[in-house]
Amino acid sequence: MTAAQLSLLNGPIADQQDVVAIQEPALNHHTGLTIANLHWRVLYLTHKFTENAAPRAATLINTKLSTNNWEQIPFLSRDVVIAQFRGAHGTCMLFNVYNDGTHNRTLEELGQYLTVNIEKVCPSQGDHVFWLGDFNSHHPMWDEEQNSHLFTAAALDASQKLLNLLADFGMVQTLPKDMPTLQSSSTGNWTRPDNVFCMDHSEEIVVSCTTDPGQRGPKTDHIQVLTELNLEVPVAPETNIQNYRAVNWKEFEEHLNKALAQLPPPGPLVTEEDFQRTARSIDLALRDTVEEHVPKSKPCPHTRRWWTKELTDLRKRSNQLSRISHKFRALPDHTCHRASKDAHNKLASEIFKAKKDHWKEWLEEATKDDIWTAHRYINSSPGNGSRTRVPTLKGKDQNGEDITAATNEEKGNLLAETLFPPPPETSSVPADFEYPPPVDKWSPITRTHLNKAIQHLSPYKAPGPDGVANIVLKRCPLLADHLLPVFNAVFTLKMYYEPWRESITVILRKPGKPDYTVPKAYRPIALLNTTAKLLSAIVTDRTSYLMESHGLLPNTHFGG
Numbered sequence: 244m245t246a247a248q249l250s251l252l253n254g255p256i257a258d259q260q261d262v263v264a265i266q267e268p269a270l271n272h273h274t275g276l277t278i279a280n281l282h283w284r285v286l287y288l289t290h291k292f293t294e295n296a297a298p299r300a301a302t303l304i305n306t307k308l309s310t311n312n313w314e315q316i317p318f319l320s321r322d323v324v325i326a327q328f329r330g331a332h333g334t335c336m337l338f339n340v341y342n343d344g345t346h347n348r349t350l351e352e353l354g355q356y357l358t359v360n361i362e363k364v365c366p367s368q369g370d371h372v373f374w375l376g377d378f379n380s381h382h383p384m385w386d387e388e389q390n391s392h393l394f395t396a397a398a399l400d401a402s403q404k405l406l407n408l409l410a411d412f413g414m415v416q417t418l419p420k421d422m423p424t425l426q427s428s429s430t431g432n433w434t435r436p437d438n439v440f441c442m443d444h445s446e447e448i449v450v451s452c453t454t455d456p457g458q459r460g461p462k463t464d465h466i467q468v469l470t471e472l473n474l475e476v477p478v479a480p481e482t483n484i485q486n487y488r489a490v491n492w493k494e495f496e497e498h499l500n501k502a503l504a505q506l507p508p509p510g511p512l513v514t515e516e517d518f519q520r521t522a523r524s525i526d527l528a529l530r531d532t533v534e535e536h537v538p539k540s541k542p543c544p545h546t547r548r549w550w551t552k553e554l555t556d557l558r559k560r561s562n563q564l565s566r567i568s569h570k571f572r573a574l575p576d577h578t579c580h581r582a583s584k585d586a587h588n589k590l591a592s593e594i595f596k597a598k599k600d601h602w603k604e605w606l607e608e609a610t611k612d613d614i615w616t617a618h619r620y621i622n623s624s625p626g627n628g629s630r631t632r633v634p635t636l637k638g639k640d641q642n643g644e645d646i647t648a649a650t651n652e653e654k655g656n657l658l659a660e661t662l663f664p665p666p667p668e669t670s671s672v673p674a675d676f677e678y679p680p681p682v683d684k685w686s687p688i689t690r691t692h693l694n695k696a697i698q699h700l701s702p703y704k705a706p707g708p709d710g711v712a713n714i715v716l717k718r719c720p721l722l723a724d725h726l727l728p729v730f731n732a733v734f735t736l737k738m739y740y741e742p743w744r745e746s747i748t749v750i751l752r753k754p755g756k757p758d759y760t761v762p763k764a765y766r767p768i769a770l771l772n773t774t775a776k777l778l779s780a781i782v783t784d785r786t787s788y789l790m791e792s793h794g795l796l797p798n799t800h801f802g803g
Contacts (some may be wrong), residue, residue, distance in 0.1 A: 247368050288324060414444060458562060495537075526774070687731050716777060747769070
């Protein structure tokens with residue numbers, strides 16, 4: 244299954260599908276997480292991280308879909324993952340189901356959940372519900388007649404429980420009869436354990452529901468079931484990330500220097516008007532140069548660096564043979580079956596070999612900087628390679644009542660209330676408090692101080708609202724000549740350039756937390772505008788020097 248999932252995710256599926264529902268997904272034996280990449284967000288069973296349960300169903304949602312229009316609905320089973328999509332169509336619930344072939348407990352849990360929560364599942368009459376997955380059930384309603392030997396009394400009794408559930412909730416079969424989805428690895432016989440069901444009125448939005456034998460992955464006995472729905476789900480806005488590593492710095496510096504030449508020569512700023520005008524002119528010159536000369540990153544066409552053209556060619560050949568083998572499935576002795584199996588085995592072995600060879604080659608050719616990168620890989624928290632998303636959050640309102648936050652706006656408000664509580668109504672500092680005399684006068688910032696602060700900046704750290712990265716300050720020395728009088732004017736005129744107060748607050752997960760539906764499982768970081776960040780660094784360095792040189796810190800004080 245691992246090779247099949249790797250082959251699937253390294254193909255064009257991210258451009259073709261919005262949702263991928265996987266049953267019995269490939270799992271990392273150490274982390275219990277499945278395999279994904281940055282094109283997807285993974286939904287596990289609700290209690291995956293709280294009870295460390297191994298999932299038997301996982302749903303991948305394309306990052307192209309706006310996170311504001313879908314959410315995961317809690318379901319306490321390792322065999323069911325529910326995703327709810329919202330849009331002009333109302334709501335559409337996708338139940339990704341794995342039903343163990345040895346019992347029907349999952350179907351019983353599904354029936355109990357729907358009985359209790361049917362109004363949440365279908366808030367209005369036109370809402371849609373789909374059940375899809377591996378039901379491990381055989382019945383003449385969907386299996387081919389040639390598999391009548393599977394219709395034993397026990398099998399029909401087990402499938403009757405599924406049929407009763409379908410009738411109770413008005414569900415109909417979407418995947419047409421006589422479309423097998425699995426080939427037995429021992430006998431080669433084709434059967435139909437997988438299915439897709441929907442509410443009867445939801446049939447009108449089903450454009451197609453079929454199988455694709457040609458996309459059968461290596462080392463798996465199942466084939467893909469492809470369902471297309473006529474539903475419009477809002478797409479996430481494109482995020483254009485500036486690629487400062489691809490900048491032509493000669494052209495960038497020439498453009499910026501030409502813009503700065505339009506300003507008055509650097510010198511002391513004695514009025515508020517001079518200060519604001521100069522700060523704004525520098526800001527506009529930077530933004531204009533960045534817009535003109537910093538290219539936008541394009542999504543990488545390869546989801547894994549180790550994936551090669553040879554693997555793509557092997558996958559194409561394997562898919563071609565899969566189609567031929569499925570076409571001649573009624574002839575078990577046809578030579579195409581052996582050729583298809585050999586192609587699948589070769590693709591699987593080459594996938595694992597490519598991963599191993601890529602990692603070994605990278606380590607053998609690693610530079611000094613790469614060693615630290617490898618160290619970070621080894622010591623970082625384990626993940627599945629997908630993009631994360633803040634799930635539906637749980638909190639309390641002002642009256643202490645339980646509330647949930649499902650939309651991005653609701654989540655933002657709840658996180659802001661939790662992480663940024665209002666200041667106290669009264670200050671803890673007495674109104675008539677007398678401060679001791681200053682230990683030293685604030686001396687003007689020198690070019691040496693400025694250069695030292697620029698030297699210590701990390702070049703490619705995420706920028707603030709202005710989009711200017713630290714590398715600009717390192718690459719354009721003339722900029723420092725214009726910033727120096729502006730920074731000094733902040734203290735002589737006792738004023739600040741208002742746009743420097745702007746920042747972007749990013750919410751990050753605290754690593755190792757068992758439950759990320761709790762707002763306190765997150766922490767905020769602020770991305771400041773680059774010029775404001777540089778000034779803050781200078782002030783911090785100067786303040787630290789004064790406090791240490793005058794013994795203002797206790798001997799027991801460590802860290803920040």
